[in-house]
Amino acid sequence: MSGSLLEINDLVTEFPMKGWRRPPFRALRSVNLDVKRGETVGLVGESGSGKTTIGRAVLGLAPVTSGSIKFDGQDIARLGTRERRSLSKDIQVVFQDPYTSLNPAMTIEDILAEPLIVQGVDKSAASARIARLLDRVHLPSDAAGRLPREFSGGQRQRVAIARALALEPRLIVCDEPVSALDLSTQARVLDLFLEIQEAIGVAYLFISHDLAVVRHISHRIAVLYNGEVLEFGDAEAVSENPQSPYTQRLLLASPVADPIRQRQRRQARLASL
Template sequence: MSAPLLDVQNLVTEFPRRGWRKPPVRVLKSINLDVKAGETVGLVGESGSGKTTIGRAVLGLAPVTGGKIVFDGQDISHLKPAARRAVSKDIQVVFQDPYTSLNPAMTIADILAEPLVVQGMTGAKARARVAGLLERVQLPADAAARLPREFSGGQRQRVAIARALAMEPKLIVCDEPVSALDLSTQARVLDLFLEIQEQTGVAYLFISHDLAVVRHLSHRVCVLYHGDVVEFGEAGQVTDDPSHPYTRRLLMASPVADPARQRQRRADRHALVAAAGE
């Protein structure tokens, strides 16, 4: 069996507290997970569960206090800036709010061409690549000359996806990339993620609080609770027949259209919370 593309081994992340001699806050407690090439692993949990911190640690934006992160056979846990920049070509990110992650003063063409030019691509080749990226994310060619504010939220997220694809990465960390979008736009953007994966073979580490979203996209699902992995397995098994009470509670928290079923799910969830003593 081939080694995974991303292998997170006993990852511990701590942040310092304010105040003299106060012990650090341990956000991640010995996390183990992996992502294979071309695979989507969904990270799901409530706010404060540590899922975003895992993504930030993979990107080099959160400290690795213990354990290690191995990407494509290389330990990237404590890279120096120059080595991190080299790895960033293969690890890209799509953030939750596309507007704040796009420079409002730059045209879409400049935003997409910037990482290409930094890597040494000539202007003519960069422009041709930008046109191809816009086509891949299903935006019109004239979008290149426009500013981010001229687009809807869903269109801006497509621009952010195009920017992540510009360097032809092996892995994209997707940090709640559809949570700020309306339901119909969510569905279209999720379908775009699937289509891009089929075309390019890119792997996703997909972070979300919504099990329904994760189920739609993921091959495997990792459930986090208070900095611990409580369940990790095939998406169908975890989302249809979860073994851990916390995963069942997450599943019951997802709304359904039938009011009677929704009332029953709410009652079942309250019963699980009471049984857990929370």
């Protein structure tokens, strides 16, 4: 890892509110963070903390009221439609629900071929790349001719990851990519993310409400509350020795397999509130 691939400086995002002269809702308040090449930065916080809004702002799906978002040195905060489309080769996304993010009427081959064809890849080259993508995410070659409904949730998420990898991006925004999966499937998909990163050096902006999940996959962690970054640093330091009381409560909220420890954590969290 060397140099920042993504730099977010003083990012403010506001959404208009319904009603006469009501002030806009400020979702992000002067957010500063960066993602280095080949690094995973985890964004963690409860619902409404602003973590998903950061990811959507990077993708051009949320407004930027002020501040900057730089990708490889270029400010991408206010790109037009054409420039944003060309940027899709370098920045991709994996969404939370692997079923609703895949067209149920298209075969897996058509789903994976779509971004390649848009970028001008010919049919034979696209077919060869699809075969490599299925192998990369550990799906059988005959998966190409099947429909999304024929797969389990974990397998569908592997298809979504393959689609994100199709254009060989340098950054993938992962928006709660394992929260809809059971615990054992979560672990396998997280290991797949790690394996892919080690193989090709892609960077992740990994969004989750679960500090334990973020700790497993991230090099650094940013903790968000009410649109602000409360804590940002090395993953081990943030998760093992959090400085913010809010981060401490998030850590206590993470489930553990031992019922006695889980009860102790619950009691500690209630005491902290």
